[in-house]
Amino acid sequence: MNALKEAFGAYGARVRSGDIGMLSSVLGIVVLFLLFTIARPGVFNTAFNFGNLLAQSAAVIFIAMGLVFVLLLGEIDLSAGFTAGTGAAVLAVLVTQQGWPPYLAMLVAVLVGTLIGLTLGSIVAFLGIPSFVVTLAAFLALQGVILLVIGSGGTIPVRNSEEVRALMNANMSIAGGWVYLALVVGFFVVMGLLRRRARSRAGLDPGPAATFWAGAVGLLVVLGIVVLVLSGERSPNPAATSIRGVPYILPITTVALIGLSLLLNRTAFGRHVYAVGGNKEAARRAGISVQGITILCFMISSSLAAFGGILLASRLGGVDPGTGGAQTLLFAVAAAVIGGTSLFGGRGFIASAVLGGLVIGIIQNGLPLVTSESGIQFVVTGLVLLLAASVDAISRRRSTSG
Template sequence: MSTTTTTTAGGVKVVKPTVASHLNDYWGRVRGGDLGSIPAVAGLIVLALIFGVAREQFFSALNFANLFSQSAQVVFIAMGLVFVLLLGEIDLSAGFASGVCGAIMAILLTTHGMAWYVAIPAAMVTGIVIGFLLGFLVAKFGIPSFVVTLAAFLGFQGILLLLLGGGKNISISDEFVLNLANSNLPVGLSWGIALVGVIGYALVQLNNVRSRAARGLVTDPMGIVLMRIAALAIVVLVATAILTQERSINPVLNSVKGVPIVAPIIAVFLVLWTFVLGRTTYGRHVYAVGGNTEAARRAGIPVDRIRISVFVIGSFMASIGGILAVSRANSVDPNTGGSNILLYSVGAAVIGGTSLFGGKGKVINAVVGGAVIAVIDNGMGLMGLESGAKYIFTGIILLIAASVDAFARRRAAATGNR
């Protein structure tokens, strides 16, 4: 590998790979089976081009904005499922758990007349309690997660029916809750958040290079760092430019422009959980337990606590998804969190690059995979295709993603790049 070596004022020698060597190393990892989100991103681009050519309104600012609210519930549930899947576990109850949490919020808002700042935290706490119970049964009683969460899937469906009085629909009118999935930020604030996000990312990347160099650790080439910053800036600023365009059919009566409120909410949780998994001891423990449970136990890692915690995070994120689902629909009913929500959420995590075998995955996988699911559902809807065609096509995409994961694992094992 081609590198350069420099010496700091303190006499510390710092090895600096060149851009060429960094790219060669990255390509070597890809060839060795470490594909990450590459297949999902490539698929997302291809799907967008196909649907954009078939229906020009697919690339409209209005449709682009709609994708955020359409995918929100799936993306948030998938974010939580990434933690569960990293341990090689599964949570089949996440969909209806989100529905139960959404129902709790709706009932507190309507039947009990409570304010949103009471109802929303109550829904989140409900998710945390659900996750703790599931994780406790899996970790302490040794019951397979498939069995525990399948039982919970049925149980939560019944609880949701009981909460809603056998199947009635509860409409909500709280303005704050309704705005979460249905309203947009002001144009000025949209640009302000976009610029702060890009500048913040740039400062974090540059500070990471500086701090690693100061400790004599290998750093990424500055060219690679600048390329990352530029790539993020292009994506964020172009998206903001599109979303701040006028999207209303009749702007004189009702102007609609600005970044959907749900977009920065997704970004905040993406940054939070990415930091937790990538920069904390807890995150390293999650990967360790997912990679080799027995080795992690012998290393002194509290395996049971890690198992319980991932289910807590999973159900907590499901509660956020349920809140946004109720916000988007302006109501809650027995099907909230049901239907294909769970399958789409698991599919989003796997399609994005999270392994079903544990030990491999990132939170960004859920966002990318959720985008793929949303694009398929949205694009095929614009083309007027029936639901059956959507399910078949989504199933094929999921099968391809699982096949890629299996191939990548075999490739990694063959090359010793586990």
């Protein structure tokens, strides 16, 4: 018990010093969920709407996870939304018009995103043009690319491809959902124990064991509730169509979260990303290839954006010239920043994008249930982003002064 008190005390000290981490996004999720539940009881907090919330958030979360890499460098990618649209357009053309196997078409769509990122990153790294200008140019150019790829037809459906539709619309078996829960919690426990043993062997303090096990139990409880809710019948009309099971997009997102987090937190590449974002000149003098890291981060960002476009095509059932446009980029940037990724570089996590994406998803999902005024939805989202950016600036100032 004393160990837990000490851990909470240490965390409180970090928050007071300006290191708030993902606290703001966690509080945002709790507060927004409670507000919409009170405003629309029996509508917002239903199992059916909870499943919709996950589907609404997925594409933005993937684009935001990619943007985290760029934001960690202190750069920005304004073209991520239309990179997603380009990836979706390539997928639709290859699957619907060319008859390609769906999974091969998905791979090509992601590789198109990788090529876009390679181009943008190279221009920023080698020519020294600000990323704002480069990606703004790409924002405009990629809209034209989407029109050229889709052609004059306007819309290309992908509803006939079961593999593409399954990404956002199919569910695991009930047993599969519980297996997913066991694998995630088991992975967390095993990785945590290995890390604690490694720190102990290195003569470092592994931290209170009670804190570690409290985190494992918390993960088990939260994820267990999610799986339990999704395993129940959530169809508004069960007699006509039954909807049960964990959506496949949830384990797909979990695998991406774990893999990208390991890349940033457990590899030399990840340490170099944080170093470049913290101080480019110091990183260069330490022998880090700043240009190489910049290019790789843009490649990762655009690849994940293209996959986000595939998810948009799967959910919407087709691709049109506006796919990835409108507020997609703004929501993705907002998700990363709301989750705790700093706009100034050097601070942030992949989990930031997931939590921030859920905040954006709750706003998108809940506000239409409360008001039909789309203007209010934009105003609220903008205010939430402004609040997150303000918290980031204030916390960075406090940590610097401290």
